[in-house]
Amino acid sequence: MAPYESDGSTTAAEAEERRAARRRKATRYVVPVAVMGVAAATIGLVPALADAGDPDLPDLTAQQLLEKMAASDTERFSGTVRISTDLGLPDLGGLESGLLSGGPGSPSASGPDGGGDGGSAADPSAKLTELATGSHTLRVAADGPDRQKVSLLQDAAEYSLIHDGKDVWGYDSASNEVYHSTVAADAGRRHEKVPATPKDLTEEALKAVDGTTSVTVEGTAQVAGRDAYRLVVKPRQEGSTVGRITVSVDAETGTPLKFTLTPASGGAAVVDAGFTNVSFAKPDASTFDFTPPKGAKVTEADEAAAEAPAGGQRAEEELAGGLGGDLAGAKIIGEGWNAIAAFDTGAEGGLPTGDADGDLGGFLGSLGDQVKGDFGTGTVFSTRLVNALITDDGKVYAGAVTKDALVKAANAAK
Numbered sequence: 219m220a221p222y223e224s225d226g227s228t229t230a231a232e233a234e235e236r237r238a239a240r241r242r243k244a245t246r247y248v249v250p251v252a253v254m255g256v257a258a259a260t261i262g263l264v265p266a267l268a269d270a271g272d273p274d275l276p277d278l279t280a281q282q283l284l285e286k287m288a289a290s291d292t293e294r295f296s297g298t299v300r301i302s303t304d305l306g307l308p309d310l311g312g313l314e315s316g317l318l319s320g321g322p323g324s325p326s327a328s329g330p331d332g333g334g335d336g337g338s339a340a341d342p343s344a345k346l347t348e349l350a351t352g353s354h355t356l357r358v359a360a361d362g363p364d365r366q367k368v369s370l371l372q373d374a375a376e377y378s379l380i381h382d383g384k385d386v387w388g389y390d391s392a393s394n395e396v397y398h399s400t401v402a403a404d405a406g407r408r409h410e411k412v413p414a415t416p417k418d419l420t421e422e423a424l425k426a427v428d429g430t431t432s433v434t435v436e437g438t439a440q441v442a443g444r445d446a447y448r449l450v451v452k453p454r455q456e457g458s459t460v461g462r463i464t465v466s467v468d469a470e471t472g473t474p475l476k477f478t479l480t481p482a483s484g485g486a487a488v489v490d491a492g493f494t495n496v497s498f499a500k501p502d503a504s505t506f507d508f509t510p511p512k513g514a515k516v517t518e519a520d521e522a523a524a525e526a527p528a529g530g531q532r533a534e535e536e537l538a539g540g541l542g543g544d545l546a547g548a549k550i551i552g553e554g555w556n557a558i559a560a561f562d563t564g565a566e567g568g569l570p571t572g573d574a575d576g577d578l579g580g581f582l583g584s585l586g587d588q589v590k591g592d593f594g595t596g597t598v599f600s601t602r603l604v605n606a607l608i609t610d611d612g613k614v615y616a617g618a619v620t621k622d623a624l625v626k627a628a629n630a631a632k
Contacts, residue, residue: 275447278435278447294362295359296499297494300491301353305350357369361501367506384401415474416491419491426554431451431452442493442495459483476493560628
């Protein structure tokens with residue numbers, strides 16, 4: 219395969235103008251500059267060749283398809299997304315749900331009366347963590363950068379997150395609770411940027427694309443009744459738990475219609491998210507209208523923040539201090555898909571042990587694999603994608619890498 223070479227016809231000024239134009243589109247694709255100019259070692263030039271039964275589309279190279287995605291100006295759409303997540307988490311008898319939502323005492327945890335510690339069952343920061351496990355159906359809609367809606371469909375209930383101008387509403391029909399915030403006061407909240415569509419997930423994945431990555435176009439497909447190219451992203455390095463990422467890109471609009479992440483270990487996808495139906499017409503304005511139902515409990519974001527330190531936030535801070543350490547000060551070991559975050563919890567002894575901690579230490583230890591090395595001893599906790607090594611002297615090494623890669627990093631850092 220011949221390496222990709224620039225023909226020199228594009229000046230730096232012209233390239234910058236194109237990038238500036240892309241940034242002006244709020245929902246356009248954020249493709250790293252390094253991706254657009256990388257050589258053949260990173261971007262393959264294998265054209266899309268249709269298999270029998272797949273749509274017959276004009277040949278495109280990976281470079282051309284990435285450029286098509288970057289130039290996509292899809293700002294309006296609506297449809298249904300099916301998302302399945304299988305991280306291979308251990309069965310904790312329901313405990314994992316509490317941990318994902320902040321645990322007992324968190325702002326979103328329900329108390330005896332179902333209302334929690336003054337928090338709201340409609341708080342998106344907790345509600346949308348349900349997408350981290352199992353299979354879910356979402357209804358999604360967008361009308362430019364200021365109006366979006368995501369609805370999580372449940373048994374005889376529905377949870378909706380609506381962004382309409384400066385207002386953000388979360389509504390849980392099961393509890394008849396409402397959570398309200400404004401973009402200005404709540405813009406930094408992660409829950410407003412939860413990846414809920416194939417485009418969101420693809421955007422995050424492409425941030426990892428660099429010289430350690432292979433990007434090719436491998437055939438075509440039909441998704442939600444639309445013709446698409448299949449973009450395949452694979453780590454070139456040994457030691458990553460990521461096998462491949464396959465993105466089905468709409469041939470007409472350049473919008474990702476389906477995202478699938480398959481682990482290096484094989485088996486079912488870790489994440490599989492795709493439209494089952496989609497329209498790129500402007501959604502009806504009433505889609506984004508919301509008025510709290512009569513009798514609903516409404517929690518304002520500033521009220522929840524004021525009440526949290528007395529319960530959930532303090533508990534979360536204590537948990538982060540005890541096990542998480544200073545994440546902001548994490549050291550990155552390695553590069554590309556093999557990058558490992560290393561930090562020191564400042565706690566000797568690693569996992570809780572001894573009678574003072576009851577059975578917690580033994581329980582946590584049973585969920586991991588005991589390992590030894592030049593660094594000493596520790597426990598590796600594994601999922602099908604992300605693994606973490608906690609050493610007995612309180613250091614943590616985590617990344618989308620194998621157990622052996624974590625041990626090697628810990629040995630090298632000794």
